[in-house]
Amino acid sequence: MNPEDDPWYCRLDYEGYEEARREFSWDLPEGYNLAYDLLRKHPDPDAPALLQASPDGRRETYSFRDLDRLSNRLANALESRGIERGDRVGVIVPQKPENALTHLACWKMGAISLPLSVLFGPEALGHRLDDSGATAVVADASVRETVREVEDDCPALDLVVGVGEDHGFEPFESLLEGSAEEYALAETTAETPAIIIYTSGSTGPPKGVLHSHGVWVGHCPAFSMYFEGDLEGVYWTPADWAWIGALGDLVFPAWHYGQPVVGTPLGKFDPEEAYAIMEEFSVTGTFLPPTAIRMMMDVDSTQYDLSIEAICSGGEPLTPEILAWADEELGGVPVNELYGQTEANLLVTNCRKWFPARAGSMGKPVPGHDVRVVDPETGEELPAGEIGEIAVRRKGDPVVFSEYWNRSGKTDSVTVGELHLTGDLGSLDEDGYFWFKSRNDDLIVTSGYRVGPREIEDVLLDHEGVAQVGVVGVPDETRGQIVKAFVQPASGREGSEELRETLQAFVRERLAAYEYPREIEFREELPRTTTGKIRRKDLLEE
Known part of the structure; x- marks a missing residue:
């Protein structure tokens, strides 16, 4: 079957933006399961899915079939250790295969994965493990001491699995030994809980944001837009695989479309190293925060043989000189700004083939998302040019979160009528472009x-x-x-x-x-x- 004819694929093959906005609708199959979507639906299961680059120079390639079999074994092993449907499993692993495998195994079981950064200190990690009630953790050797420090304060935590060398816990490899390579997926739908991602805490205590199985396919229309529609290629981001900006903006949408992702467990961002990775793996699409782009602008890109076709970026200001640099130094490569948040990601973006980018604007609403600028008290939509709160219609939108974990009142506080309030102030101009102003609580009077x-x-x-x-x-x-x-x-x-x-x-x-x-x-x-x-x-x- 041609992937473009498969109902499991999210297609955005329209002639123009207005047609896409008018005609696109979510049509997820019944019995939707993330692991099937990302691994089992592809016509060629032996196609490369993960191109793993280790700091010691080792290079490994994992096909979709490889990831399916390994995550099957992990799912069987976790079940044998008492992990059940709905249990939370922490993932404290950098860009390594074990990171993705743990998520995939959880989704196959109907369990809930919990991405966590290896940069977290004891207070940050302990809060998230305890608040989520995590019963198991897969942890990299680099966080051994932090996990040791907090595990006694997390009463629900029964199993810690170690990744790498000298981790001091039950080895990941040993857990898989003897486990069967076949696994029957749990019965799930697009609304079944799948993942809890904690907010960064930039405006208050970190909150657990619960998303369902439909979340990653919900990112795909935006992925199609900011990578300009021609999606066959190789994808990479230096961003930590603990955040929705890496997992949702790049990793899992790429796998939805059957495209390979490069995994690089790097330390501090190094622009020359970034260029070298992009050259070695012929990366065509990348998600780079503006800070990383500005660092790369200080390096002579002409010394690298790059295959880059599009860059997406967000999370902080994307200033005009970045667009000018990409035009002049990268031969006109589009840099498309995007907008979203942990609770509702990739609502607005740019797509050069459909409309010109405007420096300072986040772009236009992505098809499938009803995004508005409203009065936060009433939910009433405001006219063009007037500053209000950016909001998105909740019902039927797979990227909008289900609830704040253990904080139902907080969920209600960011809901008015049928809308989720993002807490971000912005405006919409006469041509349909969104302009970010500030966080609602960052406003200066x-x-x-x-x-x-x-x-x-x-x-x-x-x-x-x-x-x-x-x-x-x-x-x-x-x-x-x-x-x-x-x-x-x-x-x-x-x-x-x-x-x-x-x-x-x-x-x-x-x-x-x-x-x-x-x-x-x-x-x-x-x-x-x-x-x-x-x-x-x-x-x-x-």
Whole structure:
């Protein structure tokens, strides 16, 4: 069967954007199961699925059949250890096969996987394992001591499986020994719980976001758009496989379409290493945060033989110079910004073949998602140009989360009528482009003016003297609040009074006079979440 004729494939083969918005609908088969979608539906099960690159130079290729058989064995092994349908299983593994295999095994069983970052300290890891009630964990050797420190404080945790060498737990390989290679999938639907992803905590305590089996196919229309429709290729991201930005933006949608993904358990991001990986594996599509792109802009890309055809990016400002760099240095490769959140990812994006990107805009709503700018109190849609809260219709949308784990009241607090409120402020212009302003709770009110920090950060990042920036409001007796910027100077630059005055004038000239930062504090480094976002709420606490 041609994949394009298979109802299990999410197709976006329309002539134009308006037709796609009008004609597309979700039509997921009955008995939908993620593992079948990602592994078993492909006409060629021996096609490469995972191209594994180990830091020691080893290279391994896993086919869809390989991943299916290995995850079957793991599912059988976990069941023999008492893991049941609905149980939560933590995955604390970098970009290694064991990461994906654990997720796939859970979904085959009807269990719920729990992606967790290897960068978490004891407090962060312990909170998530305890809050989720995880009964088992598959943990990389690099987090051995952290797991040891928190396991006694997680009463539901019965099984810890170790990955790699010297992990001190039951070895992953031993768990699989003797397990059968066949496994009958649990009965599931697109609404069956599948995965809990914790928010980054950038605006409060991390919350467990419960998604169902339909979540990854829900990402596929956006994947088709920001990779410009021609999806046959090789995909890679340096982003941690613990976050929806890696798993949902790239890994699992690529497998939905039967395309290989490169796995690279890297440490700190190195732009030259990134170029080398992209060259070696002939990567055609990649998800790169803007911070990573800016680092890559400092390296001569012409020394690498690249096959890149499209880049998607999101999570922080995508400034105009990034688009210009891709046009000039990468031969016109599109860099398509996207918008989403852990609770409802990939709602808005760009697609150059359908409409031109506008620097600073997130793009247009993805087909299949009813995205609006509304009054958060009433849910009433606001006219073009007016700032309100970005919202998405919940019913029938597979990317919208089911609930906050153990926090039903919190789920209700972000719901108005049929809509999920994202907590992000933005506007919609006359041409249908969305413009992000700020988080609702990051809003600065100064002298009666409502100011979003994102806009000021975008301007400051345009200045050559700025590497990173976070903007917050600080109390002021006269104005209520004033704008304060915390600036990490660019390499080779130092914070000085001259640079401070230059930056203040730079913002004042590009934005309204009331938006310029009346205070600027220089720092060698700014606090970040594990996803790379500036933790604005921590800037005033250091």
